[in-house]
Structure formats: structure tokens, C-alpha cells
Amino acid sequence: MLKRLLLALMILTVLLGSFAFSKKLVVYSSVDEANARKILTAFTKDTGIDVDFVFLSSGPALARIEAEKQNPQADVWFGAPMENHIIAKERGLTQPYKITMPKEISSRFYDKEGFYYPIYMNPLGIGVNMTMLEKMKLPLPESWNDLLKTVYKKTIQYPNPQSSGTGYSFVTGLIKILGEDAAMKFLKLMAKNVQTYTQSGTAPSKAVGIGEAVFGIQFTPAFFQFMDQGYNVKVVFPKEGVPYEVACMSIIKGAKNIEEAQKLVEWILSKKGQQEIINQKTYFYPIRTDVDFGNLPPLSSIKLIHVDPKWAADNKTRIVNRWINEVLPY
Template identity: 65%
Template sequence: MKRLMLVLFLIFALTVSFAELIIYSSVDEANARKILNAFSRETGITVKYIFLSSGPALARLEAEKKNPQADVWFGAPMPNHIIAKERGLTEAYKTTSIYGIAPNFYDIEGYYHAFYMNPLGIGINLKVLEQIKADMPKSWQDLLKPEYRNMIQYPSPQTSGTAYAFITGLIEIYGEDGMIDYLKKLAKNVQSYTQSGTGPSKSVGVGQAGLGIQFTPAFFQFKEQGYPIEVVFPVEGVPYEAACVSIVKGAKHKYEAKVLVDWLLSKKGQQTIVDTKTFFYPVRPDVDFGTLQPLSTIKLISVDENWAAQNKKRIVDRWIKEVLPVK
């Protein structure tokens, strides 16, 4: 009997030791590895991750609904996790790690939790600005100045969620018609509309464009690497993306998935996001932000994500029809 108990214990121990947390990651590969490798070192939980952008990840979760292959969806902006919840692809977990985090960063029922956020900002190449003898912009209105003609890049909302976040943020500031009017005026200063949401930072980094509009991590990374880049958050306010984590409904390694959620939202996990140089903003206010500009100095604009999702096609169609042809 004792021998049988020992065998059963060893089988259990081996099962626990080799349990693998399977993650579908919509965070870029380099930064996902930084965060998840730190989690594995901290907890001893082995992690296997598959990299999928938001759309393919959601489609795969849908296809695997009856036989889930992943335990956690890691990353992708909040609207995607709202859809996953509505489609019954994820399940609730109310972690105590949310205490101290603003309620706009998690689902009150526990289906998804933001673990980092990125404010939209203007990246500026200081050498280009010096060459064209222009002042540092402080506001969205400043970007309409004639000295910035053919100097600005921002993504196209036809292909980029970043661009749509920019547009919906402007709607909060100016109203829908005011947004169209603003972007038509800005078009005179736009060099190009990039296909990728991070396209502007690449052009600004090498001086091909003087100014770029996008979420800020890539700008901060270029600055850290010694490029003459400065980041400005316009005084009227900026929208932001909040990347979330959700536990997949029917997850085979639910305990490990909950440990990941707890750790990501803990002070330790949040500090790791800063210390590993992801250049993501933590959602907890009680960590050291390092070289990042404190959130308390940035005016953030909240967008009604449900309204934004329901009206996306109509808004993007207006941009194509009314803004894109303007030069």
C-alpha cells in the first residue's frame, strides 16, 4: 500500500512539475519573452507561447471553442477581450491583485484585466525640427502649423487599430464632425499614412519624417538607443490602448493561468514590465515608472469601446471618403 501511495505521489509530482501553461500571445515577441520569462523565473511555471496578432488569436479561440488548446490569451487591446467574453471564449477570475488599479483597467466580472497600457503620443525627431526651424508642438492644434508641412506620418485606419484609436480620441475632443474637420486640415502636413501602427516611429527615428503619431513604446525605445527623439503628449488629451489578459474557457491549466493573472497585476509583475525595458506603461500607480513620463502628467482620454466597435466601419468610411483625398 505504501509503495502504491509513493508511486501515485511521484506521478502527481511529475504531472505538476511538467504542467505547461499554454499562451496565445498578442504582445510582440521580444517584449512577451521579457515578461513571460521573468514570470517563469519567479514562479517556476513553464510557459509555452504561440504568437498571434489580435484577429488570428480571436479566430483561433473561436475555432477551438469545443476543445481549447490554450490556457491564456495574453495581450491584444481590451475591445478584443470584450468580444471574447461576449462569445463565451473566456471565463471569469476575480483576482485580489486588482486592488489599487483603476476600474477602467479591468472587467468588473473578472473576464479580462489590463496589465499594461500605452498612451498615444507624438514622436519628434529633434534634428529635423531644428532643420525646419520649427518649435516643439504642445497640442494637437500645433500640428496644423504650416512649418510642419509634409513632415507628419500617422497610420491609416484602413489597416491599423492604432489609427482608429487616434480618430476616436479626436472624436472625444472635437466631436465626430470636428474630428473630420481637424484631420482634413492636418492632411496638408501629412507626408504619408502608414500601413502599420508602428510605421511612423521607424520613419521618425531615421529622420525621414519629422513627426509621427502612434502609441509610444517604439518612440521611447528609439530614444533609449540614442536617437534624437522626444515624445510629446498633447495638452488636449490622448487616447490609450489597454492590453489585457484573459483565461480561456475550459483551460487545462487553470491554476497556473490564475497565478499568471495574479503575478501580472501584482506590484512585482508591474515593476517587471518597467524594469525589463518593454516601454509599456504599468496599470498600477504604485510602481517606479523609471524613464517613462509619469501617467499623472498625461491627460488621458477614455473612449467608449462598445460605441467605437459598433461605429468603426462607418467612421473609417468617412475618413476614406472625406480625409484621404485631401492634400
């Protein structure tokens, strides 16, 4: 009887010890669910740290983190463009973790105080359904200005900047290229060629893939995925230049699993973590210059336009309201 009792106590001790030292991380992910799972599963495989994640687009994620600030339910906000993480920092919702940054990562991509770090970057582009383009005998656009042509009437989809960070990045990119007044005039003129303003940042690619729209404007991963799957889709990077997103991650203030959160930061910035972004077929661009980009067009072939994320964050409400008043009605 005593032996059985001792054996039971030994088993219980092992189980409790295993539970006490199990590594767990809770993540709010604004990276799309499929790609978040690919990246975070690779992280778990490399580190042994299990991850529970909930998908929330950037607006709802920020709202939830703010609502839970007295009792955080997640450790990391993973994804969403940089300007969202700037807002979270300014509202006191995140905490810094200072590390020495690799020289292969541009200083434009992270916060020098350590409040947010990059995961990946993506240029904005025009996805084209080539089958529909040829069927309708339309010319292939080479510039943003080409999208004003009358032959493109009701052939374009792009995301609504009210609901989509991608849509807002498109607007701010045009502002950087043309100036604010000229960009609003451009978008107003282009409105006659727009089928719909989608609520989701990735919806235009789905419409292009099935031929519902000839052109879709968004960040490029879904277009490259369709091309890899055999769809007759082409990506155009307009010659005036394109804005890009830098998807970031932040450690939430009051995170319960702080060491595991810091490990995720270190891993995602490492060469191994960045290479997994390509190996897992996310079609995202790595933010390190020393990894193999696979089949993605090299960044050297794309004219990239830098939009100051702090300016984009500070002016978001004003610019979106201007778009609503000056572009949406047409």
C-alpha cells in the first residue's frame, strides 16, 4: 500500500512539474490565419514553445488589447502594419524589449526603443487577371495614371481605407507620390473605374483570381500564391513606385508569458526565422537581406515608396474622413 502511495505521489510530482514548466504563449494575430499558423508552428518546432493564437484584424485587435489593458489576455500582438503598433505604443498598451538589431534589417522597420519589431514586408501591387484582360482586349497598365483610362470602367477593386489598413496604405502611398490634394483628385477620377471598395484587404485578389475583377490593388502575397497555383494572374508594379507594408509585432504590457514573448521576437528576427517565412510559402517578403527570397521578384526590381508610419498614424482619421467625403460618393 505504501509503495503504491509513493508511486502515485511520484507520478503526480512529475505531472505537476511538467505543467509548471510547460512553455506557452498567447498571441493576437493580425497575420491571416493560415499564414500565422505556418509561421507560429515553425516557431514552436524550433523552440518548443506552444502558441495559442486568435485571429483579429488590426482594428479589432487594437480595440481588444485596449479593452483588456487592466488584465491582458494575450502576450503578443502579431501582425498589422507598423502605424497600428505606433498607436499601441502611444496609448501605453505595449512594452519595450531592447535587443541588438542585425545589420541586415533596415532601421526603418523597427522602433529604436524596442516597442515593436518587423515580421515581414510586402509591396503593394496591381494584380491582373490576364485571361479577362485579353478577353476584353484591354491594355496592361504600366503606371498608376493608366488606371484612369476610360476603357477600364468598372474593372478595378481596392480595399476601403475605412476598414482596411491595406486600403489606407494605398491612399497614403499615392499621397507620397502625388501630394495630398492631387491624390484625392486622382482617386475621385478613378472612382468611375472601381467596381467596389472591399471591406477586407485581401478581397481584391480573390475577385481577380476568379475573374470577377480584371484588376485588384492590394499587397502582393495572395497574387503570388495564385500564380504559384497556376492561375493566369500577373502582378504589375507601377513605374511611379509603390508603397509597402511592414507587418510588426509588439509585446503587450502586462504580458503573463514575458520570456516566451521575447523568444518570439528573437526568433522572428533571426536568419532562421526569416527563412521560414519563405520556406513556409507565405509569399511574404523577409525583412532581412541575407535570406533566400525564393521565387519572389527581387526588391531591387521594384521602386519602393517610403511613407512615414508616424505621419500615417497621426493623420489616419483626417485622411480617411477626407476619402469618405471626396472619393466615396463618386
